[in-house]
Amino acid sequence: MTTSTLHLQVLALTIFLVCAAAVTPASAQPWPGCPDKCGDISIPYPFGVGTGCARDPYFELECNRTYSPPRLIVFTHRQHLLNLSLADGEAIALINARRQCYNSTEGLVNETSVDRAVTLVGSTAYRFSAERNRFVALGCPNMGYFVDTDGYYVSGCTSFCRPSSQKLVASSTGCTGEGCCQSRIPTDTIYYAQYIQTFKPGEGDPILRGGTTACRYVFLADAEWFNSGYRGDFNRSDDFAVPVVLDWAIRNVGNxxxxxxxxxxxxxxxxxxxxxxxxxxxxxxxxxxxxxxxxxxxxxxxxxxxxxxxxx
Structure with a gap:
Protein backbone atom coordinates (compact mmCIF):
# COMPACT_ATOMS: atom_id res chain seq x y z
CA MET A 1 0.00 0.00 0.00
CA THR A 2 1.34 3.43 -0.96
CA THR A 3 2.18 5.64 2.00
CA SER A 4 -0.54 8.30 2.29
CA THR A 5 -0.08 12.04 2.06
CA LEU A 6 -1.20 12.39 5.68
CA HIS A 7 1.34 9.83 6.88
CA LEU A 8 4.12 11.70 5.10
CA GLN A 9 3.01 14.96 6.69
CA VAL A 10 3.17 13.40 10.18
CA LEU A 11 6.64 12.10 9.38
CA ALA A 12 7.73 15.54 8.12
CA LEU A 13 6.36 17.20 11.26
CA THR A 14 8.22 14.73 13.46
CA ILE A 15 11.50 15.32 11.61
CA PHE A 16 11.05 19.11 11.84
CA LEU A 17 10.36 19.03 15.58
CA VAL A 18 13.26 16.69 16.29
CA CYS A 19 15.62 18.91 14.29
CA ALA A 20 14.31 22.03 16.02
CA ALA A 21 14.92 20.41 19.40
CA ALA A 22 18.52 19.57 18.56
CA VAL A 23 19.61 22.98 19.88
CA THR A 24 18.64 23.00 23.56
CA PRO A 25 17.00 26.32 24.53
CA ALA A 26 17.97 28.15 27.71
CA SER A 27 14.51 27.42 29.13
CA ALA A 28 15.06 23.65 28.92
CA GLN A 29 16.28 23.31 32.49
CA PRO A 30 15.14 20.25 34.46
CA TRP A 31 14.89 19.87 38.21
CA PRO A 32 18.47 19.43 39.50
CA GLY A 33 19.68 15.86 39.08
CA CYS A 34 16.87 14.89 36.69
CA PRO A 35 17.01 13.98 32.96
CA ASP A 36 16.98 16.98 30.64
CA LYS A 37 16.02 15.07 27.49
CA CYS A 38 14.15 12.06 26.14
CA GLY A 39 15.77 11.33 22.82
CA ASP A 40 16.05 14.80 21.29
CA ILE A 41 13.08 16.32 23.16
CA SER A 42 13.97 18.67 26.03
CA ILE A 43 12.21 18.18 29.38
CA PRO A 44 12.00 21.49 31.26
CA TYR A 45 10.69 21.73 34.81
CA PRO A 46 7.76 21.75 35.89
CA PHE A 47 7.77 18.59 33.73
CA GLY A 48 10.02 15.73 34.69
CA VAL A 49 10.89 12.08 34.13
CA GLY A 50 11.39 10.04 37.28
CA THR A 51 10.43 10.26 40.95
CA GLY A 52 10.57 13.78 42.37
CA CYS A 53 11.46 15.36 39.01
CA ALA A 54 8.08 16.96 38.18
CA ARG A 55 6.08 19.61 40.01
CA ASP A 56 3.29 17.07 40.64
CA PRO A 57 2.10 13.75 39.16
CA TYR A 58 0.23 15.51 36.34
CA PHE A 59 3.48 16.95 34.99
CA GLU A 60 5.27 13.62 35.23
CA LEU A 61 6.38 12.13 31.91
CA GLU A 62 7.75 8.75 30.87
CA CYS A 63 10.65 8.22 28.50
CA ASN A 64 9.94 4.92 26.74
CA ARG A 65 13.31 3.71 25.53
CA THR A 66 11.97 0.55 23.92
CA TYR A 67 11.45 2.73 20.82
CA SER A 68 14.16 4.22 18.65
CA PRO A 69 14.27 7.13 19.07
CA PRO A 70 12.78 7.05 22.61
CA ARG A 71 9.21 8.28 23.00
CA LEU A 72 8.11 10.90 25.50
CA ILE A 73 4.80 9.82 27.05
CA VAL A 74 2.29 11.71 29.22
CA PHE A 75 2.42 9.47 32.29
CA THR A 76 -1.21 9.92 33.38
CA HIS A 77 -2.95 9.58 29.99
CA ARG A 78 -0.41 7.78 27.77
CA GLN A 79 -0.30 10.35 24.94
CA HIS A 80 2.85 10.29 22.82
CA LEU A 81 4.43 13.79 22.78
CA LEU A 82 6.34 15.06 19.75
CA ASN A 83 7.22 18.40 21.26
CA LEU A 84 7.00 20.33 24.54
CA SER A 85 7.23 24.13 24.72
CA LEU A 86 7.84 26.08 27.91
CA ALA A 87 7.51 29.47 26.21
CA ASP A 88 4.19 28.80 24.45
CA GLY A 89 2.57 26.59 27.07
CA GLU A 90 1.92 23.95 24.42
CA ALA A 91 2.70 20.32 23.71
CA ILE A 92 2.10 18.40 20.49
CA ALA A 93 0.76 14.87 20.86
CA LEU A 94 0.11 12.12 18.30
CA ILE A 95 -3.49 10.93 18.73
CA ASN A 96 -5.36 8.30 16.74
CA ALA A 97 -7.98 9.29 14.17
CA ARG A 98 -11.23 7.37 13.78
CA ARG A 99 -11.91 5.53 10.51
CA GLN A 100 -14.85 3.61 9.02
CA CYS A 101 -14.78 1.91 5.60
CA TYR A 102 -17.81 0.60 3.68
CA ASN A 103 -18.79 -1.61 0.76
CA SER A 104 -20.89 -0.47 -2.22
CA THR A 105 -24.14 -0.81 -0.24
CA GLU A 106 -22.75 1.13 2.73
CA GLY A 107 -22.18 -1.98 4.82
CA LEU A 108 -19.38 -1.48 7.36
CA VAL A 109 -16.37 -3.61 6.47
CA ASN A 110 -13.51 -2.01 8.39
CA GLU A 111 -13.06 0.44 11.24
CA THR A 112 -10.44 1.81 13.62
CA SER A 113 -9.26 -0.74 16.17
CA VAL A 114 -8.61 1.84 18.92
CA ASP A 115 -11.13 3.35 21.34
CA ARG A 116 -13.19 6.23 19.93
CA ALA A 117 -12.70 8.27 23.13
CA VAL A 118 -9.65 10.45 23.87
CA THR A 119 -9.42 11.72 27.43
CA LEU A 120 -7.52 14.12 29.64
CA VAL A 121 -10.12 13.76 32.40
CA GLY A 122 -8.57 14.21 35.82
CA SER A 123 -5.62 16.17 34.46
CA THR A 124 -4.63 19.38 36.22
CA ALA A 125 -2.18 20.22 33.45
CA TYR A 126 -3.51 19.70 29.91
CA ARG A 127 -6.42 20.87 27.77
CA PHE A 128 -7.03 20.37 24.04
CA SER A 129 -6.21 23.70 22.39
CA ALA A 130 -9.34 25.48 21.13
CA GLU A 131 -7.20 28.06 19.34
CA ARG A 132 -4.83 25.71 17.53
CA ASN A 133 -6.94 22.60 16.79
CA ARG A 134 -9.86 21.91 14.47
CA PHE A 135 -12.24 18.96 14.39
CA VAL A 136 -12.05 17.46 10.87
CA ALA A 137 -14.35 15.12 8.94
CA LEU A 138 -13.11 13.55 5.67
CA GLY A 139 -15.00 11.45 3.17
CA CYS A 140 -18.44 11.42 1.58
CA PRO A 141 -21.11 11.45 2.72
CA ASN A 142 -19.92 11.96 6.28
CA MET A 143 -21.39 13.70 9.28
CA GLY A 144 -18.53 13.70 11.77
CA TYR A 145 -18.98 14.88 15.34
CA PHE A 146 -17.70 14.42 18.86
CA VAL A 147 -19.46 14.21 22.21
CA ASP A 148 -18.54 14.95 25.83
CA THR A 149 -18.35 12.57 28.80
CA ASP A 150 -22.16 12.63 29.13
CA GLY A 151 -22.65 11.77 25.46
CA TYR A 152 -23.85 15.22 24.42
CA TYR A 153 -22.87 16.80 21.08
CA VAL A 154 -19.95 19.26 21.30
CA SER A 155 -18.77 19.99 17.75
CA GLY A 156 -18.93 18.56 14.25
CA CYS A 157 -19.54 19.16 10.54
CA THR A 158 -20.75 17.42 7.39
CA SER A 159 -18.89 16.76 4.12
CA PHE A 160 -20.29 15.71 0.73
CA CYS A 161 -18.82 15.02 -2.71
CA ARG A 162 -20.13 16.05 -6.10
CA PRO A 163 -21.24 13.10 -8.28
CA SER A 164 -18.28 13.64 -10.63
CA SER A 165 -15.77 13.36 -7.79
CA GLN A 166 -13.93 10.07 -8.01
CA LYS A 167 -11.39 10.83 -5.31
CA LEU A 168 -11.42 12.44 -1.88
CA VAL A 169 -9.91 15.85 -2.56
CA ALA A 170 -9.77 18.95 -0.41
CA SER A 171 -10.61 21.88 -2.65
CA SER A 172 -7.99 24.50 -3.47
CA THR A 173 -9.89 27.00 -1.31
CA GLY A 174 -9.51 24.84 1.77
CA CYS A 175 -11.44 22.28 3.78
CA THR A 176 -14.88 23.84 3.26
CA GLY A 177 -17.37 21.01 2.87
CA GLU A 178 -16.63 19.15 -0.37
CA GLY A 179 -14.87 15.99 0.67
CA CYS A 180 -13.63 17.67 3.82
CA CYS A 181 -15.02 19.94 6.54
CA GLN A 182 -13.81 21.31 9.85
CA SER A 183 -15.18 23.02 12.95
CA ARG A 184 -13.88 24.74 16.06
CA ILE A 185 -13.95 23.24 19.54
CA PRO A 186 -14.79 25.00 22.82
CA THR A 187 -12.21 25.99 25.42
CA ASP A 188 -11.59 23.81 28.47
CA THR A 189 -12.08 20.59 26.46
CA ILE A 190 -10.60 17.55 28.22
CA TYR A 191 -12.46 14.70 26.50
CA TYR A 192 -13.88 13.83 23.12
CA ALA A 193 -15.42 10.68 21.65
CA GLN A 194 -15.32 10.61 17.84
CA TYR A 195 -18.33 9.50 15.78
CA ILE A 196 -19.06 9.03 12.08
CA GLN A 197 -22.65 9.11 10.81
CA THR A 198 -22.98 7.72 7.29
CA PHE A 199 -25.98 7.54 4.95
CA LYS A 200 -27.44 4.84 2.74
CA PRO A 201 -27.06 5.53 -1.02
CA GLY A 202 -29.90 7.61 -2.45
CA GLU A 203 -31.65 8.20 0.87
CA GLY A 204 -33.30 11.53 1.60
CA ASP A 205 -32.14 14.76 -0.01
CA PRO A 206 -30.55 14.55 -3.50
CA ILE A 207 -27.28 15.79 -2.02
CA LEU A 208 -26.87 12.32 -0.50
CA ARG A 209 -26.89 10.81 -3.99
CA GLY A 210 -23.59 12.48 -4.83
CA GLY A 211 -20.15 10.95 -4.92
CA THR A 212 -19.04 8.54 -2.22
CA THR A 213 -15.72 7.42 -0.79
CA ALA A 214 -15.00 3.96 0.55
CA CYS A 215 -13.65 5.29 3.86
CA ARG A 216 -14.60 8.23 6.10
CA TYR A 217 -12.55 9.70 8.92
CA VAL A 218 -12.91 12.05 11.88
CA PHE A 219 -10.14 13.49 14.04
CA LEU A 220 -8.96 16.49 16.01
CA ALA A 221 -5.76 17.97 14.56
CA ASP A 222 -3.42 20.95 14.59
CA ALA A 223 -5.16 23.34 12.16
CA GLU A 224 -1.92 24.84 10.86
CA TRP A 225 -0.51 21.41 10.10
CA PHE A 226 -3.69 20.18 8.44
CA ASN A 227 -4.57 23.26 6.40
CA SER A 228 -1.05 23.85 5.12
CA GLY A 229 -0.08 20.26 4.48
CA TYR A 230 -3.10 18.18 3.44
CA ARG A 231 -4.03 18.08 -0.23
CA GLY A 232 -5.22 15.32 -2.55
CA ASP A 233 -6.04 11.65 -2.42
CA PHE A 234 -6.70 9.98 0.94
CA ASN A 235 -8.06 6.47 1.16
CA ARG A 236 -6.18 4.49 3.77
CA SER A 237 -7.72 1.62 5.70
CA ASP A 238 -5.14 1.24 8.49
CA ASP A 239 -4.91 2.97 11.87
CA PHE A 240 -3.05 6.28 11.90
CA ALA A 241 -2.38 9.20 14.25
CA VAL A 242 -2.36 12.96 13.69
CA PRO A 243 -0.73 15.83 15.61
CA VAL A 244 -2.95 17.50 18.23
CA VAL A 245 -1.99 20.61 20.23
CA LEU A 246 -2.36 20.48 24.02
CA ASP A 247 -2.39 23.63 26.14
CA TRP A 248 -0.86 23.17 29.59
CA ALA A 249 -0.90 25.32 32.70
CA ILE A 250 -0.59 25.24 36.49
CA ARG A 251 -4.26 24.59 37.26
CA ASN A 252 -4.55 24.02 41.00
CA VAL A 253 -5.79 27.63 41.36
CA GLY A 254 -7.97 29.81 39.15
CA ASN A 255 -5.55 32.55 38.05
Whole structure:
Protein backbone atom coordinates (compact mmCIF):
# COMPACT_ATOMS: atom_id res chain seq x y z
CA MET A 1 0.00 0.00 0.00
CA THR A 2 1.34 3.43 -0.96
CA THR A 3 2.18 5.64 2.00
CA SER A 4 -0.54 8.30 2.29
CA THR A 5 -0.08 12.04 2.06
CA LEU A 6 -1.20 12.39 5.68
CA HIS A 7 1.34 9.83 6.88
CA LEU A 8 4.12 11.70 5.10
CA GLN A 9 3.01 14.96 6.69
CA VAL A 10 3.17 13.40 10.18
CA LEU A 11 6.64 12.10 9.38
CA ALA A 12 7.73 15.54 8.12
CA LEU A 13 6.36 17.20 11.26
CA THR A 14 8.22 14.73 13.46
CA ILE A 15 11.50 15.32 11.61
CA PHE A 16 11.05 19.11 11.84
CA LEU A 17 10.36 19.03 15.58
CA VAL A 18 13.26 16.69 16.29
CA CYS A 19 15.62 18.91 14.29
CA ALA A 20 14.31 22.03 16.02
CA ALA A 21 14.92 20.41 19.40
CA ALA A 22 18.52 19.57 18.56
CA VAL A 23 19.61 22.98 19.88
CA THR A 24 18.64 23.00 23.56
CA PRO A 25 17.00 26.32 24.53
CA ALA A 26 17.97 28.15 27.71
CA SER A 27 14.51 27.42 29.13
CA ALA A 28 15.06 23.65 28.92
CA GLN A 29 16.28 23.31 32.49
CA PRO A 30 15.14 20.25 34.46
CA TRP A 31 14.89 19.87 38.21
CA PRO A 32 18.47 19.43 39.50
CA GLY A 33 19.68 15.86 39.08
CA CYS A 34 16.87 14.89 36.69
CA PRO A 35 17.01 13.98 32.96
CA ASP A 36 16.98 16.98 30.64
CA LYS A 37 16.02 15.07 27.49
CA CYS A 38 14.15 12.06 26.14
CA GLY A 39 15.77 11.33 22.82
CA ASP A 40 16.05 14.80 21.29
CA ILE A 41 13.08 16.32 23.16
CA SER A 42 13.97 18.67 26.03
CA ILE A 43 12.21 18.18 29.38
CA PRO A 44 12.00 21.49 31.26
CA TYR A 45 10.69 21.73 34.81
CA PRO A 46 7.76 21.75 35.89
CA PHE A 47 7.77 18.59 33.73
CA GLY A 48 10.02 15.73 34.69
CA VAL A 49 10.89 12.08 34.13
CA GLY A 50 11.39 10.04 37.28
CA THR A 51 10.43 10.26 40.95
CA GLY A 52 10.57 13.78 42.37
CA CYS A 53 11.46 15.36 39.01
CA ALA A 54 8.08 16.96 38.18
CA ARG A 55 6.08 19.61 40.01
CA ASP A 56 3.29 17.07 40.64
CA PRO A 57 2.10 13.75 39.16
CA TYR A 58 0.23 15.51 36.34
CA PHE A 59 3.48 16.95 34.99
CA GLU A 60 5.27 13.62 35.23
CA LEU A 61 6.38 12.13 31.91
CA GLU A 62 7.75 8.75 30.87
CA CYS A 63 10.65 8.22 28.50
CA ASN A 64 9.94 4.92 26.74
CA ARG A 65 13.31 3.71 25.53
CA THR A 66 11.97 0.55 23.92
CA TYR A 67 11.45 2.73 20.82
CA SER A 68 14.16 4.22 18.65
CA PRO A 69 14.27 7.13 19.07
CA PRO A 70 12.78 7.05 22.61
CA ARG A 71 9.21 8.28 23.00
CA LEU A 72 8.11 10.90 25.50
CA ILE A 73 4.80 9.82 27.05
CA VAL A 74 2.29 11.71 29.22
CA PHE A 75 2.42 9.47 32.29
CA THR A 76 -1.21 9.92 33.38
CA HIS A 77 -2.95 9.58 29.99
CA ARG A 78 -0.41 7.78 27.77
CA GLN A 79 -0.30 10.35 24.94
CA HIS A 80 2.85 10.29 22.82
CA LEU A 81 4.43 13.79 22.78
CA LEU A 82 6.34 15.06 19.75
CA ASN A 83 7.22 18.40 21.26
CA LEU A 84 7.00 20.33 24.54
CA SER A 85 7.23 24.13 24.72
CA LEU A 86 7.84 26.08 27.91
CA ALA A 87 7.51 29.47 26.21
CA ASP A 88 4.19 28.80 24.45
CA GLY A 89 2.57 26.59 27.07
CA GLU A 90 1.92 23.95 24.42
CA ALA A 91 2.70 20.32 23.71
CA ILE A 92 2.10 18.40 20.49
CA ALA A 93 0.76 14.87 20.86
CA LEU A 94 0.11 12.12 18.30
CA ILE A 95 -3.49 10.93 18.73
CA ASN A 96 -5.36 8.30 16.74
CA ALA A 97 -7.98 9.29 14.17
CA ARG A 98 -11.23 7.37 13.78
CA ARG A 99 -11.91 5.53 10.51
CA GLN A 100 -14.85 3.61 9.02
CA CYS A 101 -14.78 1.91 5.60
CA TYR A 102 -17.81 0.60 3.68
CA ASN A 103 -18.79 -1.61 0.76
CA SER A 104 -20.89 -0.47 -2.22
CA THR A 105 -24.14 -0.81 -0.24
CA GLU A 106 -22.75 1.13 2.73
CA GLY A 107 -22.18 -1.98 4.82
CA LEU A 108 -19.38 -1.48 7.36
CA VAL A 109 -16.37 -3.61 6.47
CA ASN A 110 -13.51 -2.01 8.39
CA GLU A 111 -13.06 0.44 11.24
CA THR A 112 -10.44 1.81 13.62
CA SER A 113 -9.26 -0.74 16.17
CA VAL A 114 -8.61 1.84 18.92
CA ASP A 115 -11.13 3.35 21.34
CA ARG A 116 -13.19 6.23 19.93
CA ALA A 117 -12.70 8.27 23.13
CA VAL A 118 -9.65 10.45 23.87
CA THR A 119 -9.42 11.72 27.43
CA LEU A 120 -7.52 14.12 29.64
CA VAL A 121 -10.12 13.76 32.40
CA GLY A 122 -8.57 14.21 35.82
CA SER A 123 -5.62 16.17 34.46
CA THR A 124 -4.63 19.38 36.22
CA ALA A 125 -2.18 20.22 33.45
CA TYR A 126 -3.51 19.70 29.91
CA ARG A 127 -6.42 20.87 27.77
CA PHE A 128 -7.03 20.37 24.04
CA SER A 129 -6.21 23.70 22.39
CA ALA A 130 -9.34 25.48 21.13
CA GLU A 131 -7.20 28.06 19.34
CA ARG A 132 -4.83 25.71 17.53
CA ASN A 133 -6.94 22.60 16.79
CA ARG A 134 -9.86 21.91 14.47
CA PHE A 135 -12.24 18.96 14.39
CA VAL A 136 -12.05 17.46 10.87
CA ALA A 137 -14.35 15.12 8.94
CA LEU A 138 -13.11 13.55 5.67
CA GLY A 139 -15.00 11.45 3.17
CA CYS A 140 -18.44 11.42 1.58
CA PRO A 141 -21.11 11.45 2.72
CA ASN A 142 -19.92 11.96 6.28
CA MET A 143 -21.39 13.70 9.28
CA GLY A 144 -18.53 13.70 11.77
CA TYR A 145 -18.98 14.88 15.34
CA PHE A 146 -17.70 14.42 18.86
CA VAL A 147 -19.46 14.21 22.21
CA ASP A 148 -18.54 14.95 25.83
CA THR A 149 -18.35 12.57 28.80
CA ASP A 150 -22.16 12.63 29.13
CA GLY A 151 -22.65 11.77 25.46
CA TYR A 152 -23.85 15.22 24.42
CA TYR A 153 -22.87 16.80 21.08
CA VAL A 154 -19.95 19.26 21.30
CA SER A 155 -18.77 19.99 17.75
CA GLY A 156 -18.93 18.56 14.25
CA CYS A 157 -19.54 19.16 10.54
CA THR A 158 -20.75 17.42 7.39
CA SER A 159 -18.89 16.76 4.12
CA PHE A 160 -20.29 15.71 0.73
CA CYS A 161 -18.82 15.02 -2.71
CA ARG A 162 -20.13 16.05 -6.10
CA PRO A 163 -21.24 13.10 -8.28
CA SER A 164 -18.28 13.64 -10.63
CA SER A 165 -15.77 13.36 -7.79
CA GLN A 166 -13.93 10.07 -8.01
CA LYS A 167 -11.39 10.83 -5.31
CA LEU A 168 -11.42 12.44 -1.88
CA VAL A 169 -9.91 15.85 -2.56
CA ALA A 170 -9.77 18.95 -0.41
CA SER A 171 -10.61 21.88 -2.65
CA SER A 172 -7.99 24.50 -3.47
CA THR A 173 -9.89 27.00 -1.31
CA GLY A 174 -9.51 24.84 1.77
CA CYS A 175 -11.44 22.28 3.78
CA THR A 176 -14.88 23.84 3.26
CA GLY A 177 -17.37 21.01 2.87
CA GLU A 178 -16.63 19.15 -0.37
CA GLY A 179 -14.87 15.99 0.67
CA CYS A 180 -13.63 17.67 3.82
CA CYS A 181 -15.02 19.94 6.54
CA GLN A 182 -13.81 21.31 9.85
CA SER A 183 -15.18 23.02 12.95
CA ARG A 184 -13.88 24.74 16.06
CA ILE A 185 -13.95 23.24 19.54
CA PRO A 186 -14.79 25.00 22.82
CA THR A 187 -12.21 25.99 25.42
CA ASP A 188 -11.59 23.81 28.47
CA THR A 189 -12.08 20.59 26.46
CA ILE A 190 -10.60 17.55 28.22
CA TYR A 191 -12.46 14.70 26.50
CA TYR A 192 -13.88 13.83 23.12
CA ALA A 193 -15.42 10.68 21.65
CA GLN A 194 -15.32 10.61 17.84
CA TYR A 195 -18.33 9.50 15.78
CA ILE A 196 -19.06 9.03 12.08
CA GLN A 197 -22.65 9.11 10.81
CA THR A 198 -22.98 7.72 7.29
CA PHE A 199 -25.98 7.54 4.95
CA LYS A 200 -27.44 4.84 2.74
CA PRO A 201 -27.06 5.53 -1.02
CA GLY A 202 -29.90 7.61 -2.45
CA GLU A 203 -31.65 8.20 0.87
CA GLY A 204 -33.30 11.53 1.60
CA ASP A 205 -32.14 14.76 -0.01
CA PRO A 206 -30.55 14.55 -3.50
CA ILE A 207 -27.28 15.79 -2.02
CA LEU A 208 -26.87 12.32 -0.50
CA ARG A 209 -26.89 10.81 -3.99
CA GLY A 210 -23.59 12.48 -4.83
CA GLY A 211 -20.15 10.95 -4.92
CA THR A 212 -19.04 8.54 -2.22
CA THR A 213 -15.72 7.42 -0.79
CA ALA A 214 -15.00 3.96 0.55
CA CYS A 215 -13.65 5.29 3.86
CA ARG A 216 -14.60 8.23 6.10
CA TYR A 217 -12.55 9.70 8.92
CA VAL A 218 -12.91 12.05 11.88
CA PHE A 219 -10.14 13.49 14.04
CA LEU A 220 -8.96 16.49 16.01
CA ALA A 221 -5.76 17.97 14.56
CA ASP A 222 -3.42 20.95 14.59
CA ALA A 223 -5.16 23.34 12.16
CA GLU A 224 -1.92 24.84 10.86
CA TRP A 225 -0.51 21.41 10.10
CA PHE A 226 -3.69 20.18 8.44
CA ASN A 227 -4.57 23.26 6.40
CA SER A 228 -1.05 23.85 5.12
CA GLY A 229 -0.08 20.26 4.48
CA TYR A 230 -3.10 18.18 3.44
CA ARG A 231 -4.03 18.08 -0.23
CA GLY A 232 -5.22 15.32 -2.55
CA ASP A 233 -6.04 11.65 -2.42
CA PHE A 234 -6.70 9.98 0.94
CA ASN A 235 -8.06 6.47 1.16
CA ARG A 236 -6.18 4.49 3.77
CA SER A 237 -7.72 1.62 5.70
CA ASP A 238 -5.14 1.24 8.49
CA ASP A 239 -4.91 2.97 11.87
CA PHE A 240 -3.05 6.28 11.90
CA ALA A 241 -2.38 9.20 14.25
CA VAL A 242 -2.36 12.96 13.69
CA PRO A 243 -0.73 15.83 15.61
CA VAL A 244 -2.95 17.50 18.23
CA VAL A 245 -1.99 20.61 20.23
CA LEU A 246 -2.36 20.48 24.02
CA ASP A 247 -2.39 23.63 26.14
CA TRP A 248 -0.86 23.17 29.59
CA ALA A 249 -0.90 25.32 32.70
CA ILE A 250 -0.59 25.24 36.49
CA ARG A 251 -4.26 24.59 37.26
CA ASN A 252 -4.55 24.02 41.00
CA VAL A 253 -5.79 27.63 41.36
CA GLY A 254 -7.97 29.81 39.15
CA ASN A 255 -5.55 32.55 38.05
CA UNK A 256 -2.47 34.62 38.86
CA UNK A 257 -4.27 36.87 41.35
CA UNK A 258 -5.08 33.87 43.51
CA UNK A 259 -1.78 32.05 42.90
CA UNK A 260 0.45 34.84 44.26
CA UNK A 261 -1.35 34.70 47.61
CA UNK A 262 0.34 31.38 48.39
CA UNK A 263 4.05 31.96 47.88
CA UNK A 264 4.93 28.45 49.06
CA UNK A 265 3.03 26.84 46.18
CA UNK A 266 3.44 29.65 43.64
CA UNK A 267 5.03 28.16 40.52
CA UNK A 268 6.85 31.28 39.24
CA UNK A 269 9.99 30.73 41.35
CA UNK A 270 12.53 32.95 39.61
CA UNK A 271 12.78 36.50 40.95
CA UNK A 272 12.90 37.73 37.35
CA UNK A 273 9.64 36.13 36.25
CA UNK A 274 5.99 37.06 35.84
CA UNK A 275 2.62 35.31 35.82
CA UNK A 276 0.20 34.89 32.88
CA UNK A 277 -3.42 33.78 33.23
CA UNK A 278 -4.41 30.70 31.23
CA UNK A 279 -6.68 31.38 28.24
CA UNK A 280 -7.90 27.78 28.07
CA UNK A 281 -9.50 26.79 31.36
CA UNK A 282 -8.44 27.90 34.81
CA UNK A 283 -4.82 28.30 35.87
CA UNK A 284 -1.69 30.21 34.97
CA UNK A 285 1.76 29.96 33.43
CA UNK A 286 5.06 31.72 34.09
CA UNK A 287 7.51 33.54 31.84
CA UNK A 288 10.78 35.33 32.32
CA UNK A 289 10.55 39.11 32.56
CA UNK A 290 11.62 41.19 29.57
CA UNK A 291 15.40 41.15 29.21
CA UNK A 292 15.72 37.74 30.87
CA UNK A 293 15.62 34.19 29.56
CA UNK A 294 15.60 30.71 31.04
CA UNK A 295 13.19 28.71 33.17
CA UNK A 296 10.85 30.82 35.35
CA UNK A 297 9.71 27.73 37.29
CA UNK A 298 13.13 27.34 38.95
CA UNK A 299 14.79 29.51 41.59
CA UNK A 300 17.30 31.63 39.69
CA UNK A 301 16.07 30.16 36.42
CA UNK A 302 15.64 33.48 34.56
CA UNK A 303 18.97 35.07 33.75
CA UNK A 304 19.93 38.24 31.89
CA UNK A 305 19.63 37.67 28.16
CA UNK A 306 22.88 37.65 26.21
CA UNK A 307 23.00 40.83 24.13
CA UNK A 308 23.06 40.31 20.38
CA UNK A 309 26.13 41.75 18.70
CA UNK A 310 25.63 44.25 15.93
CA UNK A 311 28.19 44.93 13.26
CA UNK A 312 28.76 48.21 11.46
Missing amino acids: CEIAVLNRTDYACRSANSECIDSTNGQGYRCRCSMGYEGNPYLDGGCKGATPKHTYH
